[in-house]
Amino acid sequence: MLGLSLAIAAPMAQAVKPADTATLPAPDAALQAAIDGKWRDPANTPRDAYRHPGQTLAFFGIKPDQTVVEITPGGGWYAEILAPYLREDGKYVAAIVDPAAYEAGRQRDYYQKGKDGLAKKFAGAAAQFDKAAVVAYDPKSPSFGAPGSADLVLTFRNVHNWRSAGQAEGMFKGFYDVLKPGGVLGVVEHRAKGDVPADDKSGYVGQDQVIALAKAAGFELAGSSEVNANPRDTKDHPNGVWTLPPSNNHPEADRAKYQAIGESDRMTLRFVKKAGQE
Template sequence: MKKIIASLLFAVAANSAVADPIADAVAHPDRPLEQRMRDEYRHPQQTLRFFDIQPDMAVVEIWPGGGWYANILAPLLQEKGKYYAAHFYIDEETKDYYRKAREKFAEKVKNHPPYKNVELTSFHPLKNDQKIAPDNSVDRILTFRNVHNWYMYNNEEGLNGAFKQFFAALKSGGQLGIVEHRLPENANDADQQRSGYMKQSYIIQLAEKAGFKLVASSEINANLKDTAQHPKGVWTLPPRLALGEEKEAEYLAIGESDRMTLKFIKP
């Protein structure tokens, strides 16, 4: 009996010691507290598991912005994988906001130890003279809450251009993961142009037009409290709170937006 109990205790201890690279990356000590506070809305562990991200993969993140997911993906992929940060495309027409955001991110790539193996590339939905990654080379492409930007600035042409570039960079069998603010299907299509929300059916339609196949969708990042009908669109909600203190408690109670989470494959 003692031997059986000892064996069971050893098995439990061994199981508890199994490496969990995603959990470790989410809990990385260099990850800022203010970003960790968003985990309850953005569910990074569940989301990256849904996208089946492994530490030995080549992964592109499109428009990492200030680095919310980069602070997880960079250490996760640092040793065995490859992380491409496809940041804002810079030319003479680029607005100062985008230029400064990229410069700040580039500084982190240069000086922040968890970013030491990050490769900084560029993405613009209508310009492909700078590759997000070599063609047919990556296992995953991820983008978080960005699709509406390409539509608001470049309409359907922007989405078609984006999906074409994603398709080119992925290996056969590689996957595209999208998290985006979700507009109800019965809403006016015109709301997509100004609200920051997109219809799930529309994104699926254009991704499939580019050659992708939908593998699965998830409600990991759903929020039933969000109606997607707000005075200043999605930016009314946290973390932006575009109305300031006006109805702040109400919007904080709603939380961050209702979001679709979609997984596509390149056949």
């Protein structure tokens, strides 16, 4: 997720308990062990209260023997959980933007910095990441692996960037192509109050708009969850989602106000590529 950060970590407000906790599948023991792993960055674990990794991944139907592609993993927040969980019997693939897809300049430098940072993270913890794979893709014609090679594709808080760049349709087609028939696409995204223009700068996207993108690529909606909902998020912040934690792009005087809201309200959607489709 792009955006400025003025953040210095502060105690987080109590997260909103998911409305559907009782009906959500629980993480299996191995997944919970990965979430509890001592290798995770101590700066990352407080966000579990907002990102609900165990219940979110269980809702997407993750299994330890799957091939899972995570799209633009950023600093590796979810990779710290996924790579160890999949290490023995499955495969974790980090799909990153290929810096070479851009001319020399600011964008290429940005993506190169992200690529180098993730490589450094993986190299520094072989016990967790030695079997992790990385695929670099061109956003103009994205390919995330051999067709029909993945069981699960995951994307967390990325759709707004693709829409603003005119890349969303191609990305969803790429997800569809890499998945096996019966494979699952799991999407978590900042949720707007309704439809927003493609060039909207708030970082929020309408839930119906995300569903339409997936359906246009051939997916069927298989389920939605409120596990990552936050009714305290009014979605009218001066710097969009980046006003809220963890970016905290706001005046220091407003810190208590935005800490009390917490992280953004998010949709959590599960799509499936129907069996028998190629």
